[in-house]
Amino acid sequence: MQLMSLFPEWILTHGSASLVVVPLMLAVLTALNPSAKIAWATVLAVTALCVFTSLGLLLQVISHGPIHYNMGGWQPPLGIGYYVDSLNAPILLLISVVAFLCTIYALPSVAAEVEPKKKGPFYAAFLISFAGLLGMVITADAFNVFVFLEVSSISTYVLVGMGASRDRRALTSSFNYLIMGSIGATFFVIGIGFLYMQTGTLNMMDIARVLQDIGPNDRVVQLAFAFIVIGLGLKLAMFPLHMWLPGAYAYAPSFFTAFLAATATKAALYLLLRFTFTVFDPSWDFVATALMILLAGLGILGMLASSLQAIFQNDLRRVLAYSSVAQVGYMLLGIGMATTLGLTAGYLHMINHAMMKGALFIAAGAFWYRFGITQVSDMRGLGKTMPWTMAGFTTAGIALIGVPGTAGFVSKLTLVRAAAENGWWWAIGVIVVTSILAIIYIGRIIEQAYFHPVPEINGKPVARNEAPYTMLIPLWIMALASVAFGINAEWTTSLAEAAAHVLDAGPNTVIPGAHDVMPVVPTVTGGH
C-alpha cells in the first residue's frame, strides 16, 4: 500500500493507455533522430518509463483488483477497452523489464551490428515492436489484438532482416517469418471474424457473455476457436508450426534476438490463455479436447523433437532457438492440463524462461561481439578468455536445465507435481528425458568453454577480452534473477497462482458500466 504512493496519479488513471501510446509516439521522434546516441537514450527512457508504469499497474491490480480503461472515454462494448488483471499485468511488467535490460545491452551490440545511418530507424522499429507487444497483452478488444499483433510482427520482420549486415541468411529467414507470420495473423483474424458473426461484438468480455448464451454446439463458434488456436499457434511457435523461429532467432541482430526470445512467444501464449480460458469456456467439450490433445500433445512432441534437434545444431543461437521451442512445449503442457497447478506451472515457466533465455541470448551476442563466434565448436577456452560472460551464460544454462536452486527447477517441479496430480506419469517421464537432453545440449557448450585449452593465434593463446559492462550488467541481472527466482520463488509463484485463479474462474463476462449501454444488434450474415 505504501508502495502505491510512490506512483504519480496519472499512472493510476491513464497508465494503461500511456503504456502503448508513449512508445508509439516516441518511435516517430526516434526515427527522425539523426543521432544514434540520442535515439538510444530515448528508447532507454521510454522502456524505463514503461517498467515504472507496468509496475504501478501490477501493484494496483494486486491491491485493488482489475483495471478497466476505456479508450477515449467510449464505454465498452462499443468502445475499445483496455483491461489489466492478474493474468496480464505480470506479462506487461516482464515485457517492459526485458525491453529495458536489452536496451542497455543494445548500446554496444547495435553499434557493432547495424549500419550507422540505420540506427535511428532501427531503434524506432524496436519501439514499435515493443508497443505492439504491450498492446497485444493489454487490450480487451479482439480486433485490436489483431492490429497490435501485426504492428509488432511487421516491425519484427524488419528488425530480423536488419541482421543481414552480419549474415545474409537473415533476409531469407525474415522472408519466411513474414510468410508464416502473416498466415498466422490472417488465421487469427478469420477466427475473430467468425466470432463476430455469431456474437455481434468484439469486446472480449462481451463475446464471452454472448458465447455463454450460444453454447458449445454452434459449428461457427467451434470453427472460430480452431482458427484462433492455429493462428496463435503459429505466433507462439507451437510445434510443428515453429519453422520460422530458429532462422529468425539465429540471424536477427543479437540485441533483438534477446528481446524476441524472451517476450514475443510469451505475449502470444498469453493470448492463447486469454482466449481459451476466459473468452471460450474450458469446460466445453471441444475446448477441453483441444487443450488436452492439441496443446498438451503437441507440447510433449515439441519438447522431445526440439530438444533432440538442439543437440545436433552447431550454431550456438540455433541450439538456443530449438531449446526455446522445447521450452514452449513445457508451457503448453502445463496449460493443456487445465488444472490450477498445471496453469501455475505453465505461467511460472513463462516468467522464468524469459529471464533464462534472455541471459543466454545476451551472452551469445557478447561472444560474437568480442570474437565473432557463432559456432559451438569455436567456443573453446571461452571460460578463460571471457570468464564473466561465460559464467553468466553457465548460470542461466544451469537454470535452463533445471538444477535445484534455480528458477528452471521451480517451474519444472511445479509441472511435475501438476502431472502427478493428473496422473499423467508418462508426462513426468518426458519431462525427465527432455531435462537430460537439455543437460546434453547446454553441457556440450559448457564443456567446449571450460574443458578445452584456449585457442592459439600465431603461437600465442588468445588474450582475455571481457565483454563491456553494458553487456555484463543486463546479462548478470537476468542470470541472477533466474537463480533468485529459484531460491525464493514466493513472489513469482504468487503471481502465477493469481493468474491461474483468473483462468480457473472461467469466462469473464463482467463489463463494468456496460449495463446502461444499448445492446449491440447481432449482425445478420449475408447473401441469402
Next chain:
Amino acid sequence: MSGLFEHFNFAVVIILMMVGLYVVFASNNMIKKLVGLSVFQTSVFLLYISMGKVNGAQPPIIAEEDLHGASEGGHDVVAQGAHHAAEVLYSNPLPHVLILTAIVVGVATLAIGLALVVRIREVYGTIEEDEIDALDYEINLEGAAE
C-alpha cells in the same frame, strides 16, 4: 447445389482462400509467394465485408433529404438521424471499418515483403527459393562441420 448459390460469396471466399494458400506453399518464386499471400488476405476482406450485409438494408449513410429536412425544420440533426435509423434498416458499417484497418496491415506486409525480396535479389542474385537454398547450402554445411 442451391446451397452453393445461396452462399455464393462464401464460396468465392473459400476458393480465393485456398488458391492463395496453395500459391504460397507451392510456388518457388518469392514474388509469387507474396501474390498468393495477398490473395489469401483479400479473401478474408471479402469474408468480413459479406458479414456486414443485412438483408433489405441500405448503405449506412443517412439520406441527404433527411438532413435537409432536419436543418430546414430546425430540428436536431443527430436526433433526426437516430429517429430515421430506427425506421430504415442500415447495413452494418463496422466490418468495413475493420477491413480498412486490415487492408492497411496487408499493404504494409506486402511492402515489407517486396522490400525484402529486393534485398534478397541484390545479395543472392535470384529470388527462387531452391536456388537460394543451394547457395546457402555450403555455408550451412560449413556451420555443421565439426
